[in-house]
Amino acid sequence: xxxxxxxxxxxxxxxxxxxxxxxxxxxxxxxxxxxxxxxxxxxxxxxxxxxxxxxxxxxxxxxxxxxxxxxxxxxxxxxxxxxxxxxxxxxxxxxxxxxxxxxxxxxxxxxxxxxxxxxxxxxxxxxxxxxxxxxxxxxxxxxxxxxxxxxxxxxxxxxxxxxxxxxxxxxxxxxxxxxxxxxxxxxxxxxxxxxxxxxxxxxxxxxxxxxxxxxxxxxxxxxxxxxxxxxxxxxxxxxxxxxxxxxxxxxxxxxxxxxxxxxxxxxxxxxxxxxxxxxxxxxxxxxxxxxxxxxxxxxxxxxxxxxxxxxxxxxxxxxxxxxxxxxxxxxxxxxxxxxxxxxxxxxxxxxxxxxxxxxxxxxxxxxxxxxxxx
Amino acid sequence: xxxxxxxxxxxxxxxxxxxxxxxxxxxxxxxxxxxxxxxxxxxxxxxxxxxxxxxxxxxxxxxxxxxxxxxxxxxxxxxxxxxxxxxxxxxxxxxxxxxxxxxxxxxxxxxxxxxxxxxxxxxxxxxxxxxxxxxxxxxxxxxxxxxxxxxxxxxxxxxxxxxxxxxxxxxxxxxxxxxxxxxxxxxxxxxxxxxxxxxxxxxxxxxxxxxxxxxxxxxxxxxxxxxxxxxxxxxxxxxxxxxxxxxxxxxxx
Numbered sequence: 001x002x003x004x005x006x007x008x009x010x011x012x013x014x015x016x017x018x019x020x021x022x023x024x025x026x027x028x029x030x031x032x033x034x035x036x037x038x039x040x041x042x043x044x045x046x047x048x049x050x051x052x053x054x055x056x057x058x059x060x061x062x063x064x065x066x067x068x069x070x071x072x073x074x075x076x077x078x079x080x081x082x083x084x085x086x087x088x089x090x091x092x093x094x095x096x097x098x099x100x101x102x103x104x105x106x107x108x109x110x111x112x113x114x115x116x117x118x119x120x121x122x123x124x125x126x127x128x129x130x131x132x133x134x135x136x137x138x139x140x141x142x143x144x145x146x147x148x149x150x151x152x153x154x155x156x157x158x159x160x161x162x163x164x165x166x167x168x169x170x171x172x173x174x175x176x177x178x179x180x181x182x183x184x185x186x187x188x189x190x191x192x193x194x195x196x197x198x199x200x201x202x203x204x205x206x207x208x209x210x211x212x213x214x215x216x217x218x219x220x221x222x223x224x225x226x227x228x229x230x231x232x233x234x235x236x237x238x239x240x241x242x243x244x245x246x247x248x249x250x251x252x253x254x255x256x257x258x259x260x261x262x263x264x265x266x267x268x269x270x271x272x273x274x275x276x277x278x279x280x281x282x283x284x285x286x287x288x289x290x291x292x293x294x295x296x297x298x299x300x301x302x303x304x305x306x307x308x309x310x311x312x313x314x315x316x317x318x319x320x321x322x323x324x325x326x327x328x329x330x331x332x333x334x335x336x337x338x339x340x341x342x343x344x345x346x347x348x349x350x351x352x353x354x355x356x357x358x359x360x361x362x363x364x365x366x367x368x369x370x371x372x373x374x
Numbered sequence: 375x376x377x378x379x380x381x382x383x384x385x386x387x388x389x390x391x392x393x394x395x396x397x398x399x400x401x402x403x404x405x406x407x408x409x410x411x412x413x414x415x416x417x418x419x420x421x422x423x424x425x426x427x428x429x430x431x432x433x434x435x436x437x438x439x440x441x442x443x444x445x446x447x448x449x450x451x452x453x454x455x456x457x458x459x460x461x462x463x464x465x466x467x468x469x470x471x472x473x474x475x476x477x478x479x480x481x482x483x484x485x486x487x488x489x490x491x492x493x494x495x496x497x498x499x500x501x502x503x504x505x506x507x508x509x510x511x512x513x514x515x516x517x518x519x520x521x522x523x524x525x526x527x528x529x530x531x532x533x534x535x536x537x538x539x540x541x542x543x544x545x546x547x548x549x550x551x552x553x554x555x556x557x558x559x560x561x562x563x564x565x566x567x568x569x570x571x572x573x574x575x576x577x578x579x580x581x582x583x584x585x586x587x588x589x590x591x592x593x594x595x596x597x598x599x600x601x602x603x604x605x606x607x608x609x610x611x612x613x614x615x616x617x618x619x620x621x622x623x624x625x626x627x
Contacts, residue, residue: 307497
C-alpha cells in the first residue's frame with residue numbers, strides 16, 4: 001500500500017477518538033466520540049448521561065421547598081438562577097406577591113451569579129485555547145463574588161438561598177455596601193480583560209469565523225441565551241417576557257453579528273457589563289428595610305394544573321414545568337435545560353472542521369454537565 | 375422572630391393591594407368594596423404608620439400588645455382582596471387564553487379536519503389544544519408555517535405519565551418570535567403501546583428531547599432518525615419516569 005493516495009495526498013485512515021468522559025475541556029463528564037480522518041473531523045457523537053441523577057424523578061417525592069437544594073446541583077455555576085427559576089414557577093402558580101426587598105435581593109444575587117458564571121466561562125474558555133493566565137485573573141474576581149455569596153447565605157456554590165415567596169435571609173449588615181464597592185472594581189477589571197484578551201491576535205485566529213451558524217438554525221434547534229443572541233437575534237427573556245422586577249432597570253441586550261465563537265466570547269464580556277448596570281440600579285432602588293419573605297403557607301400546595309415559566313439563565317432559557325394534582329409534591333416536574341438544547345447542534349458544527357477547532361467550538365457553547373444531564 | 379418580621383409585611387402589603395385593585399377587572403368588586411373597604415382602607419392607612427415604626431425599631435415588643443387592633447382591620451381588607459380575586463371564578467386571563475385556543479383550533483380544523491383537535495382549553499393562561507396523535511406533526515408544522523401564527527420556536531417539550539387516566543401525554547410550548555404567540559399543544563398516547571409520530575422533520579431541535587422522553591417514559595417516536603437511550607445506559611431496562619416503575623422489579627434487576 002503506498003503512502004500516497006489517488007489525490008496525491010498522504011494516505012490516512014479513519015479513526016475513532018474518545019474525547020472525555022474525563023477530559024478537562026468538557027467541563028464535567030461529557031464524552032464525545034469523534035471520527036477523524038487525518039486532522040479532519042468526519043463525524044462527532046456526543047454521549048451524555050454520566051451525571052444523570054434523576055432530579056425530575058426525585059422531585060416527585062419532595063415538597064416544593066425541598067426541591068430547591070436539588071436545583072443548586074443542576075447548573076452549579078449559576079445556582080442562584082436555578083433557585084429562582086423553580087421558585088418563580090411555583091410563585092406564578094400560587095399567584096404570590098413577593099416583598100420588594102426580597103425582589104431586589106434576588107435580582108442582585110442573580111446578576112452577581114451571572115457575572116460569576118460568565119467570568120468562569122471566559123477563564124476556562126481561554127484555558128481550553130491554551131492561555132493559562134486569564135483563568136487566574138478571573139478566579140480572583142469570581143472569588144470575591146463567591147465570598148459575597150458566602151456572607152449572604154453561607155455557601156460558596158450550592159446556595160439554597162431563595163425560598164418560595166422571597167429569600168431565606170436578609171442581607172447581613174454592610175453587605176450591600178460591599179456589593180456597591182465591588183461594582184466599580186469589577187468594571188475596571190472587565191476593561192482590563194477586554195484589553196488583554198479581545199485584541200489578542202492568537203486568540204482571534206482561533207475563534208473568529210469558527211463554529212458559525214445562523215439565526216434560523218439556532219431557532220430550529222431550540223437554542224437560547226448567548227448561543228442564540230450571537231447570531232444577531234435579539235432574544236432575552238428579561239426583556240421579552242419581563243419577570244421579577246427587570247422592567248424597572250435600564251440595560252441593554254448585546255447581540256452578535258456573525259454567530260461565530262468570537263461573538264459568543266465577546267457577548268459574555270458585554271453581558272457582564274449590563275449585569276453590573278442592573279446591580280448598581282438595584283442597589284440604588286432597594287428599600288432600606290422590610291420583610292424578605294412573603295406570606296406563604298407552611299405547607300405549599302400548588303393548585304391542580306400545569307405551569308411552565310422560563311427565565312433568562314446564565315446559559316439560556318431556564319424553565320420549570322410543573323404538573324400538580326393539588327398535593328404538596330409535584331406530580332411531574334420537568335426542567336428546560338438550556339445547556340442540553342444548546343449542545344445538540346455540536347455534531348453539525350464539528351463536521352468537516354479541523355481537529356484543533358473542536359475544543360474552541362465546544363468551549364464556546366458554554367455547557368455545564370450538571371445541567372445537561374440533570 | 376418570624377412573626378414580628380411578617381407583621382409589618384402584611385400591613386405594608388395592604389396598601390399595595392389597594393392600589394393594585396383597580397387593575398383587576400372585577401366589575402362586582404368595587405360595589406362591595408366601596409362600602410366595606412372605605413373603613414378598611416383608612417384602617418390600612420392608619421396601620422401604615424405603626425408598621426413603619428415597627429420596622430424602624432425592631433424591638434417591637436409593644437407591638438405584640440397591639441394585634442387586637444391590627445387583626446380587626448386586617449380581615450376586612452384582606453377579605454375584600456380575596457373576594458375580589460376569588461368571586462369571579464373564570465379568570466379573565468384564562469378566558470382570553472381559551473378564546474385564543476379556539477382561534478388556533480379554527481386554523482387547524484380548516485386544514486386537517488374537525489377530528490384533528492380533541493380538546494381546547496387553557497394551561498394556566500396559555501392557550502392549550504390537544505391534537506389527535508395522527509395529526510401531530512402536521513398540526514405543528516401547520517402552525518409553524520401559518521401566516522397568522524408562525525410559531526417558529528419550540529420552546530419546551532415534556533412528557534407526563536397519567537397512569538390513572540391511562541395515557542401518556544407529550545406537551546410542547548410553541549412560540550412565535552415575530553408575533554409573540556405562546557401556545558401549548560399536547561398529544562396523548564396509550565400507555566401500553568406508547569407511540570407518537572416524531573416532530574423531528576418539523577423542528578430538528580426535538581431530537582434529544584424525544585430521545586429523553588423515549589428513555590425515561592418509553593414513548594416510541596416513529597420517524598425519529600436516532601431513537602436511543604440518552605440519559606440511562608444502553609442495557610438499562612424499564613422507564614424510570616413512569617409512575618409504575620419499580621426499581622426493585624425483577625425485570626429491572
